[in-house]
Amino acid sequence: MKTITPHNRLLAGILLSSLLASIGLLGGLGLQLVKRDILEFLPLLIALPAMNAIAGNYAALTAAHLSDPENYRKRTQKLILALLVSIPVCGVAIAGMSLGVAHLQGFDVSKALAIEYSRQICLTLLVVITLLFVIIFCSKAILTKKGFNVDDTLIPIANTIASVLMLLGFALLAARVL
Secondary structure, three states, rough: HHHHHHHHHHHHHHHHHHHHHHHHHHHHHHHHOOHHHHHOOHHHHHHHHHHHHHHHHHHHHHHHHHHHOOOOOHHHHHHHHHHHHHHHHHHHHHHHHHHHHHHHHOOOOOOOHHHHHHHHHHHHHHHHHHHHHHHHHHHHHHHHHOOHHHHHHHHHHHHHHHHHHHHHHHHHHHHOOO
C-alpha cells in the first residue's frame, strides 16, 4: 500500500493552486473573442454556467478517484465507464434545457438546430473531460514525484484546469455552432 505524503508542503500547494487559478484568465480571453456571437445565440449563454459547473464537478471527481492509491486500476476503469455514460446524458440535458428556456424567451428553435446543438455540446464536454482526465493523471504523477500531497493540491488544480478548458471549449463551441 502506498503511503500518503505528509502535509509538509501545504503552503507551497496552496500557492501553486492560487497561481494556477490566475490561468483562468485565458478562458475569459477566449470568451471575449466570441462575446457578440454568444449574446446573439441565447441557448449558449444559458448553457455556460451548467457546462462550467459540470466540468468542475467532473474534475473534482476525477482528481479524487485518481488520487486514491487503493484499487487504483479497478477504480479508474469504473471512473472511465461512468464518464462515458454520463457525459452524453448531461450534454443532451444541458442542450435540451437551454434550448427550452431560450424557446420560452422567444428564441426560434428548429429540429435541425436542436440536433446539431446537442451534438456540439456533447462533443465539447467529451473533449474537455478527456483532456481533463489526461491532465489530472499527469499532474498527479508530477505532484507525487515532487513530494506534494495530492489531496491538498490536485482538486484545486483540476478545477482551475476544468474552468480554463471549459471556457475555451465554450468559445470554440460558439464559433462552431454560430
